[in-house]
Amino acid sequence: MDEKARKDLVESLLPVVRAAGAAILAHRRTPLPFRFKNDASPVTVADLESEAIIRRTCAGLFPAIRLVSEEDASSYEAGIPSTCLLVDPLDGTKEFISGREDFTVNIALIENGAPSAGIIFAPALDRMFFTSGSGKLVVMDHEDTREILGGVVADQRAQPLILTSRSHLDPHTAEVVKHLQSTNVRQVGSSLKFALIAAGEADLYLRLAPTMVWDSAAGQALIEAAGGVVLRPDGIRLPYLAEMKNEGFVAACTISLAERVLMLIRSLRNTGPPD
Structure with missing residues (x-):
């Protein structure tokens, strides 16, 4: 996928990720039952609704790209294809259940066995981080947007955080x-x-x-x-x-x-x- 196609894909995904985040937040203030999966990690209806929104929308937007998601075991029975969208519809389910704000929605574009683009959205904080792999990261905080160019971030603290x-x-x-x-x-x-x-x-x-x-x-x-x-x-x-x-x-x-x-x-x- 060339740089323009990758950028278009990420821009198309941003409202999808926001919609998934909104579905998660709709369950945040109500008691939420959950069950444990085979790996002992919890899953809630919020995980499943976020997954459904992402899967349904991506199937319409990118029918040729396989979607591999945590909450759909059938999507990864054969492992990871060399090109796919790799999704965690609610990362930090334990934090979500406990009422904390540090949970996210994650989508990555995998090409040739490596992540070439990615989006992380923290809906409770209204913080969106994304890149189309062009050496630039975009951070959206509420109404503010800033760009970080590759190589700018450096460990300048006296002690690393x-x-x-x-x-x-x-x-x-x-x-x-x-x-x-x-x-x-x-x-x-x-x-x-x-x-x-x-x-x-x-x-x-x-x-x-x-x-x-x-x-x-x-x-x-x-x-x-x-x-x-x-x-x-x-x-x-x-x-x-x-x-x-x-x-x-x-x-x-x-x-x-x-x-x-x-x-x-x-x-x-x-x-x-x-x-």
Whole structure:
């Protein structure tokens, strides 16, 4: 897909994502029953309504592009196609159920096994982050819009602002964060962590336990558009090929910060925690 087609696709998706967000918010102030899926994660009617809006609209707008979504198991039985729309209709369901604001709607365009465009919308905050992969990130806060050109975001804080998962902080990740010795650590739910790094409002997010591809794809597109990186623990760019899970990642505003963290991860794995 060329740059213009990618830009047109993203612009067509923005009202779709807003409509999905509005459907989620309609359930926010009422008691919401939920059930647990096979992986023990919760799902609500808000997840399913958001999924239905996105799937129905994308089928009309982009009939030739396969849609792979968290809430439709049949869409990923055969893995990820090389080109597809990868969707999480409500990322941060636990935060949503608990009444917090840090939940999102995620859509990424995957081309040749990599995210080439992405959208993250935080409906409760009315914050939209998107890129069509042209080295530019757009951030919409209510009525304000700003652009971030690739390479502008940099780790200029005296101590990097590290974001960790509110609901899924695993022991390995916690150990690495502890050894980074930063007093600047904040818990945030959902893919909003990626968006905050891309927007220059945080510096680092690491997750060293398995995650699903729809948890990271849109966020990776945003961070890379802003000049940052999302790497596997072995230093390779996080891929989107056949597997639905990845084994963890380091998302950082600069390659230098990512390399510093990867060096620490390797050190802890090889020698154990230092004295």
